[in-house]
Amino acid sequence: MTTPARKKAHIVKSFTDAGTGESFKAGDQPLLDPGAFENYKAAGLARVPDATSAPAKPKGAAKSRPSSSRKPAARPATAKSSTAKAPPAPSGETAPSA
Amino acid sequence: MGSTTAAGSALAISAAHPATEDEDGYDALTYTEIGQIEKIGGIGSVFAKVEFQPLKGPKQKHKGSVDYGSLQPSLAHDDDDAGQTLLRTAADNATSALYSFKATYPSGAVRYFQGRVFGYPENIDGADTIVMAAPTIEICTKIVKVDPA
Numbered sequence: 001m002t003t004p005a006r007k008k009a010h011i012v013k014s015f016t017d018a019g020t021g022e023s024f025k026a027g028d029q030p031l032l033d034p035g036a037f038e039n040y041k042a043a044g045l046a047r048v049p050d051a052t053s054a055p056a057k058p059k060g061a062a063k064s065r066p067s068s069s070r071k072p073a074a075r076p077a078t079a080k081s082s083t084a085k086a087p088p089a090p091s092g093e094t095a096p097s098a
Numbered sequence: 099m100g101s102t103t104a105a106g107s108a109l110a111i112s113a114a115h116p117a118t119e120d121e122d123g124y125d126a127l128t129y130t131e132i133g134q135i136e137k138i139g140g141i142g143s144v145f146a147k148v149e150f151q152p153l154k155g156p157k158q159k160h161k162g163s164v165d166y167g168s169l170q171p172s173l174a175h176d177d178d179d180a181g182q183t184l185l186r187t188a189a190d191n192a193t194s195a196l197y198s199f200k201a202t203y204p205s206g207a208v209r210y211f212q213g214r215v216f217g218y219p220e221n222i223d224g225a226d227t228i229v230m231a232a233p234t235i236e237i238c239t240k241i242v243k244v245d246p247a
Contacts, residue, residue, distance in 0.1 A: 017180045018133030019110060035114065035128020042113035043130075043184035 006031040009040065010049035106204040109138050109171060111184050111197055115212065121244050124210035129200045132181035134174040136230075141201055141209050143167050143241060166211065166237035169199075175220050175231045185233055189218035196238060206246035212239040 011028040017036070024030060029049050032040070040046035110131040116123030146162030176182055188197045196212040203209075218233040 015178050015180045015183060016133070017130060019108075019129070019131030019181070033128060035112070036130065039111070039113050039128060039130040039184055040180060043180060043187045045180060045183055 004034050007034050007037050008032075008049055009037050009046040011040075011046050013045050015040075015045050102204050104138075104204065107135075107138055108132075108202045109135055109169075109181075110200045110202070111181055111188070112200070113184065113197060115196060115198060116210075119212075119239060119242065121210070121242060124198065124200065124242055125244075127198055127200075129198070130181045130184055132171070132173065132185055133179040134176050134182070135171050136174065137172040138201060139170045139172075140167065141169060141211075141237075141241060143237075166239065166241060168237060169213070169235040170232060171235070173231050173233075175229045182231070185215060186218050188215035189233060191215075199235065199237075203246075208244040210242040210244070211237045213237045 008029055009032045011024045011026055011030070014023070014025045016023045020036075024046075032046070037046060041048075108131055110129035112127045112129045114127045116127060143164050143166045145164050148160040148162040150158045150160075152158070173182065184197075188195070194214060196214060198212050199210070201209040213235045216234045216236055218231055221230045221232060223230070
């Protein structure tokens with residue numbers, strides 16, 4: 001199983017995670033596991049950072065990709081895939097609103 | 099394995115739902131541990147007892163509807179604890195949203211379930227006591243039991 005990419009978050013309120021022992025201060029913008037972020041977000045402790053609040057750090061070593069290496073645009077869905085069954089709802093219950 | 103103390107047990111909560119209500123589904127979620135727990139309480143479903151007493155013969159007892167039970171952990175209230183904060187959010191949530199829970203035993207055994215938090219009363223007692231909380235988590239799904247690895 002691959003580890004999902006970590007997500008940048010904006011900490012709204014200072015808190016400690018008893019499971020990991022990590023502490024976060026309001027205003028911090030740490031990288032979090034997506035699952036942990038969703039829990040913190042649901043609890044009102046973290047949110048998606050504003051686009052303007054934290055300018056992206058310059059990536060010194062990162063090279064800009066040539067346009068030819070861009071991923072091709074997604075193909076339009078075929079008739080077969082458009083009629084594919086949607087996965088069943090987890091439990092037929094309402095998901096907690098964030 | 100023989101008996102064991104409860105020390106080292108943990109209760110964690112997730113705002114997400116499992117894709118499937120089995121070990122794999124629950125294991126795929128990320129949980130946030132609820133800190134400062136003193137006691138977790140009883141985990142397990144109970145069947146209603148349906149009785150009939152005929153005029154002749156012994157009382158007949160049947161299993162009725164199942165109640166997956168409820169959990170009433172006792173914990174020291176902590177405003178800065180992430181797991182407790184999510185638990186309070188779940189208690190304040192006026193919808194019937196379900197949250198996922200993971201109880202871990204000292205042996206490594208795990209109990210997974212989904213539930214609704216019906217309240218988070220805080221208890222302020224005498225001067226030489228800790229401010230406690232006694233949330234009520236009603237278990238709404240079958241409890242998935244996972245043996246220790």
